[in-house]
Amino acid sequence: MALIGQNARMSQLAITVIGPDRPGIVAEVAEVLARLGANLTDSTMTRLRGHFAMTLICVGPAADEVEAALHPLSADGQLLTTVRAVRADGEQPPAGEPYVLAVHGADRLGIVATVTRVLAEYGGNVTDLTTRLSGALYLIVAEVDLPPESAGLLAARLTEVAAGLDVEVTLRRADSDLL
Numbered sequence: 647m648a649l650i651g652q653n654a655r656m657s658q659l660a661i662t663v664i665g666p667d668r669p670g671i672v673a674e675v676a677e678v679l680a681r682l683g684a685n686l687t688d689s690t691m692t693r694l695r696g697h698f699a700m701t702l703i704c705v706g707p708a709a710d711e712v713e714a715a716l717h718p719l720s721a722d723g724q725l726l727t728t729v730r731a732v733r734a735d736g737e738q739p740p741a742g743e744p745y746v747l748a749v750h751g752a753d754r755l756g757i758v759a760t761v762t763r764v765l766a767e768y769g770g771n772v773t774d775l776t777t778r779l780s781g782a783l784y785l786i787v788a789e790v791d792l793p794p795e796s797a798g799l800l801a802a803r804l805t806e807v808a809a810g811l812d813v814e815v816t817l818r819r820a821d822s823d824l825l
Contacts (some may be wrong), residue, residue: 665725742791751813
């Protein structure tokens with residue numbers, strides 16, 4: 647963190663890296679950022695059906711400098727990298743109470759759209775979402791922040807919606823020690 651205080655031109659940046667998965671992508675991106683003096687603050691990475699996807703937030707030099715430094719990683723056309731300056735929000739108190747939503751059932755069009763629309767209608771904010779398709783079984787696991795006192799009504803509505811989609815849904819309070 648001392649590096650940040652020494653350099654007034656540091657920016658908060660959102661960076662994405664997408665492409666066919668292979669060993670070493672995370673290391674290559676992290677090494678570029680470290681050489682630039684960029685401090686990686688939040689990140690998520692996953693492999694989706696053989697494709698690598700990473701999003702991260704870091705504090706570092708200007709977006710164009712980071713983009714230029716990452717360019718060699720995407721020069722062969724295999725990886726796509728984007729860099730965008732974002733506003734620093736600082737620490738925010740949780741907007742609601744943390745819950746975990748799980749949905750599973752036969753795959754069909756519109757499950758994510760329908761379930762997340764219901765969450766939004768009740769003021770729920772999706773903070774993390776993972777979906778998986780395994781054969782004909784579709785699974786959603788989402789972390790959501792819900793307005794106080796809304797979980798009971800939301801759970802009842804989700805049960806109705808789940809019946810229409812022919813899926814099972816569970817909504818439970820998240821264990822704050824695990825988040």
